[in-house]
Each structure stands twice: as structure tokens, then as C-alpha cells.
Amino acid sequence: MSVHELKRPPLADTAEWRVELPKALEQLRHWAQISPLQPALRHKRHGQWFVWRWIDVLRDVERLADGLRQQGFIEDSRLALSGAFEPNLLLLALAAQHIGGQLLTLPENLDPETLHKILWRSSPTHAFVQGRQTQQCWLHQGQSLLSFNDLIGPVDTPQRLNRWSKNPQLWSEEGTQWQAGLTVLLEQWLTSGHSLAFPESPGSASRDRREVAPSGLLLSAERLQLLAAEIESRLAPHDTWRRRLCDWAIAHPEKGLQRLIKNRVRRLLGFHNLHFIWQATRSPDAQPQPTWLTEFKRDIA
Template identity: 25%
Template sequence: MEGTLLAYLHHHATERPHAPALRVKRLGVWQKTSWKELLERTLRLAGGLWALGLREGEVLAILGYNAPEWVEAELAAQTLGALPMGIYADAMPEEVGYFLEFTGAKGIVVSDEEQLDKVYPHLHLVDFVLVWEEAGMSRHFQGKVLRFSQALGDPKVGEEALKKRRPEEIALLAPTSGTTGRSKLAMLSHQNLLAGHFALGQALGFQKGAWVFSYLPLPWIGEQMLTVVQGLVEGSTVHFPEDPTTLREDLKEVQPDFFLAPPRLWEDMASLIQSRMADADLLKAFFYRVGMG
């Protein structure tokens, strides 16, 4: 286990068990998962995935928006020595089928009904489907389609598997951009991801225990480095917005120490601020001008 991402999870769960590892906003309330809870859920999910037939070297696909369940599924797969593979939430059903068939995925974890509908045409390719947003989904849970909570199994299976993990093992299958053809998959080991993190840390100066806001797609390696890898290594608290439409309000509430955004988002935020300041009262306009130098 030493030298793996999972070793950092175990360290934080032991040294600071009640510190927040993940926070997600649901129904307007921020819900916390501590480091101890994250490790416990990871081990239980690993046990459940093992019972469903997932084995070392096999692929577990994950399809959906950013959420604690995504991270739990990824870490549980790594615990078993399986290969987590993220699929972009806006992928078309044909693309989902391509990845499932191309990798021979054993199973897939999806966020909700919208993503489940993309899997149905390709249900014959996998042994199981887990859905983490269970509300209003009761009629779907039959055959291969299961509740995420049903897959929480024996943690002892996860504990034994965890001891066998090595730094050189593949920790992640990351899709490429696909600009010159169909997207391919980069095989990244624990060593690869940790080396990348420490190189980034030297340039960006990551803080221990920083608050991080996760909203960019988790299949993208950049978000993986900042959400999963930075979160585990630095003991950061990773926050997930309630919904893409509430992103700005949730961001204001979190006030993260580190925030990555594409140029378009920065432009949109600057435009919104400037338009509001154009209609602001004299006092607000004065402080805005002072703040902008």
C-alpha cells in the first residue's frame, strides 16, 4: 500500500479521522464526509464490488457529474486493483457503448436516470450497473441495475485487498481529447499521478488542508489531479456543487483556497461583475474602483 494514493487515504483516516474530506451540497445543505467515513465507505464498496465480480485488472466505468460517490467508486476500484475509467457526463449513448466494449468493462457506476438511459442499449456488455441518485428510480432497480447503497459489502475484503496494492499498479484510465479520432485511454499508475502532483505542487504551492471546489469533469486528468490526487495527498477538503446551475452561488459559499477554471468561465465572471458594477450605487462603485486599483 505504501507509495499509493490509498496510503494517503489511510493516513488521513488514522491521523485526522474527523476532519472533512468531502463536502457536497444537497437540498441546500452542505453534507460532510470525514476521512474516517471515506475510508470506511471505500472499503465497504470494495467488498461489494468484489461480491459483484469485479477483480484485479478489470475495468469499472464511472459516468456522471462530480460527487462524493464518484470518488468513492474510484477509490474502491483502486483498492481491488481494478481500473477506474471515467466517462464524460455529456457523452452520447454511442460513445458510452464504445468505451464499455473497448475496455471490456465489468460494470459501471452512474449518477442518475439520465446517465442510466445511455447505458441501457449496452446493458449486455456489463455485469452490473450501480446508480447513486436513487430517488424516483425504484422501477429501474431490477436485474443488473442496482442501488449504489446495495453494493456496500464486507469491509474485510477491502482491507485485505488494500494491503496488496503497489505504486506501479495502474490507478486510473484517463480518456484523451480525441481531437484526431476516437478518444483513447491513458493508463496512469499511482507513481505517475503522485509524480505529477509533486511537480505541480512545486509550481503552484499547494496548501495542506486547503478547500478545493470540484466542478470540472472528473474524467479529465486535470480535475483528477486537483480533486482526487491533491485531496488525498494534501488532505484537502473537496467541495461538490449541488447542481451546475448553482455553481456560482455554491462557489461563493465555499470560497476555496484553490480554484481552476477555463478562460471562458473567467470571462463570464468578469462580465457579470462589470455589468453589476455599472448599475451599482455610488458606495459600491467606489470600493470596486479602489479594489481594482
């Protein structure tokens, strides 16, 4: 996780990658004031869940803002973010908003030529990048590196999470390749005041999601298709009696036996607490969703 200082051309074209969060700091202060000790963020690191309370989030944002100022970040500066969505990235985004600078998100899987063109067009003054391979690509563009820890300075380690509360729990397993994703996450999280959780890595997302059993999923259209494929792989094959039993249960959940079967399948999938899936407007050529997803309420962008 690193911050890079980048050269600036005379004019910057940032519209394609810019993130607008006009109310984010006001909303964060609201939750830190009325629910300071309630969980705000959860993240799995090295096999252990950690939690940030609302007051922790606000304090870390203020520390990071001070660290950014020491690196020359001002109101006219532009911070580029690239990598998986997780607490460090969100905290740094809010810190840039705290100063009044501009925020950009760039996909982490860009090839060197495309990355060079985007950096030249968008002209970020600073950038936070996750993942060794992505960091190497940025290094090859001649950027110096600073660590997240250097920005935030001495700070208490986030608390280990020993048990999950029954409060609503949002879930994200996305990254900056979802262009609108940061706006969606921050709006849903800061508007609702619900805790937002992240997996340890993309490879562990399915297992970690089942541990969390979230009440709401924040998904891009691409991720929703991957989730649909995951569900399909975990259900019995088509034209088998077990699959017909599952389909029968979802079609008639009002009866006792069907409801019991449906609830067991939902628990297997980690959906036993799920109430809604946020997703962007679907394209006309999008594939139909499986019945195990279509039953959930969706907030459409």
C-alpha cells in the same frame, strides 16, 4: 447512480480513459490516521450540507470494496465512471483502487453511437453512472443496473454540517467530461489533506460556491472560461463609473479605499477566502482572463 456490468471484447484499449492513482490509498490511510475526525469531503444534498470525516471516507471505501468484490470485481477488472464529481464517485474510485482494479472515466454527454464505440474499445467490466439521461443511454446498451446503496450496504448517514471551519477548503464543480479531472482532484485533495467540497448540482454551483467561499478552486480550462463569464456578468458594465471604480480598486489594492472596495467585490463573488486556482496549461488560443482571476496564484499542470 448506478453500476452496470458490461460485456468484454477479447482485448481492451483503455489508455485514453485510464486513471492512474498509485499513492491514493496510502495517502487516504495517512489522513485517516493523523486527522480521523477532521472534515475530508463536503457535499450539498437536498439543500443541506453534509460532511464526511477522513475516518468516514476510509470506512466507506472499505465497505464499497467489499461490495465490488461481491459483484465480481477483481484485480483484472475495469471500473468505468461517468458523471459529476461528488463523494460517491470519489469513494467508488478509491474502492476500485483498494482492490487493485483499473479505473476509467468517460464523459457523461456522449451520444449513443460514440458511447457504444468507447464501451467496446475500453471494455469495462463494471461502470458507475450518474444522471438519469446518461443512465438511459447506458441501459440502451443492454447494461443491468445496481445502486450505490446496494454496494455500500447499511451505513450511517453523513453528518449534517452546521457551520464551516476556517480551515483551507478546496472546491470542484466538474465532472468526468474533464478527462484529467479525477486525477487532479484526488492528487490535490489527498496530497494537501484539505477538505474538498462539491455543489448540489451544476445549476446551483455559483450559489453553493459563494456559501463555501473556498480557498482553492480545481478547474478545467473550460470551466475557468465559464467562471470568467460569470464574474463579468456580476460586475457593473464596462464604461460605467461603478466598473471603473472596481477596476481602479484591483489595479491599486495597496491603498485603504481601494482595498476596501476590492474586498467587497471579492465577497460578492465568493472569493474572499480564495488563495489559488489550479488549472491545466492554457492553450495558445485561450482567451485572456479577467483581472479578478489573474491576481490569484495558479498551480499549473
